[in-house]
Amino acid sequence: MLGVEEYKTVTCYSLDIDSSPPGAAVHLNGEHIGNTPIGWSGEKEATSLVIKKSGYEDKEVMVDDLDWAVKEAAPPYQWPEELEKSDERYDGEKVRYKIYETSLSVILEKVD
Secondary structure (H helix, E strand, O other), X not given: OOOOOOOEEEEEEEEEEEEEXXXXXXXXXXXXXXXXXXXXEEOOOOOEEEEEOOOEOOEEEEHXXXXXXXEEXXXXXXXXXXXXXXXXXHOOOXXXXXXXXXXXXEEOOEOO
């Protein structure tokens, strides 16, 4: 088709995590990413999520069971100039992001 540009679709994930009490360690795919409250985003799919805090039971969450919202991001020609540079990561291919977003709030149980 004339005038239609092809874009590589890059899938990204965005996850906001909070806990009660705050300050719990968050492990995503086995890697410590920080303490709650925390926001995480990346192109690597989140598969395993464990929230830990001393004196509390660990909380494991099945990431596939979370309610993900999907949104299509604008193509690069609509981005601010600094974001267009991200095309360089994909050998100059034009990319469009498909973003999966969700948030999670966890109540940790005290260990007896």
